[in-house]
Amino acid sequence: MAGGGPQLLFDPAIEKWFNMQENTHHYFKFNRRTTTHVLALAVAFPLFLYAGASAKKFQMKFKEIRGAPRQ
């Protein structure tokens, strides 16, 4: 609030770290490491998940597996 209340002792190092973390996307570049990460996390892993999500063998049909309920 304007003008009153307790204040934090702002640390320039913490503020700099905070600003760097907030603006990290401004410093992104495609180098060998980041390209590997992007390919792994944005391409390979989603494809792996899609393969599992669309695979018919993973789609459970409990009634067929379990059989008819006991009378």
Place this chain on the structure above:
Amino acid sequence: MLSVLLVLPVLSMLTIYFLRDSRTILLVALVYSILSLLQTYHIMLLFDTENASLFQFQEISGLIAIDGISLWLVWLVNMLMPIVILSVYKSVAGVNVIGGESSLALKQILILLIFIGFWSIAVFVVQNILLFYISFEGALVPMYFLIIHYGSRNRKVHASYMFFIYTLAGSLCLLLALLGLYIENGTGDYQILLMNRNSISDVTSYEHILWIAFFICFSIKLPIVGFHGWLLAAHVEAPTSASVILAAILLKMGSYGLLRYSIPLFPYATEYFRPFVLVICILSILYSSIAALSQSDMKIVIAYSSIGHMGTATLGLFSNDYLGIQGSIYFLISHGLISAALFLLVGVIYDRYHSRNILYYRGLVQAYPIYVLLLLIFSMANSAIPMSSGFVGEFLALLGAFNYNPFVAIIASLSIVLVPSFMLKLLHSISYGEFTRYMPTVTSDITYKEIMLFLPLFFFTFFLGIYPQFLFNDILEPSIFLL
């Protein structure tokens, strides 16, 4: 009966506009919001449980109506409005915010918040798809003004534009699809569109295109990973009350759109794209949780938590399983309560020290034991511990996903580990250890008035966790069954 829920916010805004005194403004806003809440309970009591699957209380020539699902979401909005109004008063009253009188600032903020509440209720009750679009977009403008005028830093301009344009771009896709549906059917009435949905399904590619257009819009609103950038910026720069409304209510519009429009109107396209949506949900859960682990801003941690939880809710929604959809709706309501509490807690500490940086806070339990207790309770509720409403919703959503595809559910279940990890990290970082050296002076603990904001949230979070049948009653279940 139902239209009263739309009239009361309008009357509230008009009355507040002509008032001058801060306390009177607050009292009027509070009275109207409590009247809306009482009217919601009144509607619940009068709700015909024998025909619960049908839309009831049709008014204004059938333009508005409510079923079990909408009723609980409207309850969530009306339950949170008094809390948001009181949180605004706590932050604004007696303080020069924009260089003018505090009562003017209070008036402006309250009118904007009540306006958002009005559009939120409209989204959940309108029966015309074009009105739905207008209501969906209507909440953007007051939120834009809240962020750009009452945000805390210079970045608020960027954040407000990002929020507005991002959501608007998605809504453009929705508008084009709606116009296509309107031209095809000659009407925007939801019931008629439902009856005619087979004619849409006759042309597969046409249904797919419409589904994609709807999905782009709602996935931006949810948001899912990939479309989530606006949420982080908006949450960080928005004032506490706007963050509460954004997380607890506005995000539910995306899920509601999927639930009410995408899935019922385009069933074959939903089935076709189901694996794709499940993959995106899992990515939302995993990536948001991992990203939250490395954040220094408390609000960004909770914003990432919201993204992950919306992923879990959408996972249950697209599980094609009754339990999954039940869990998804339960999770939406639970998330509304818990995220509201978490943002309010961040607001409590921000009001005192004007920083959300985790690195500045440590050992707060020594000076603020009650605040840390509340933070512990709601952090654990956010982590879906048993006896919290989050547990019921998450369990059912994952169970529904397991019933559809165990591979998907097993990977999504990693959220059970990841979400507590970043919540505990946040809790532990700021609460325990040696007291921080960055706080030379310490205020009193959380005040009685601030605790009052959390009591209803605490009550419903754990009441719904212990007695979920309160929600899974004759009002909600038939509507889900019909879906």
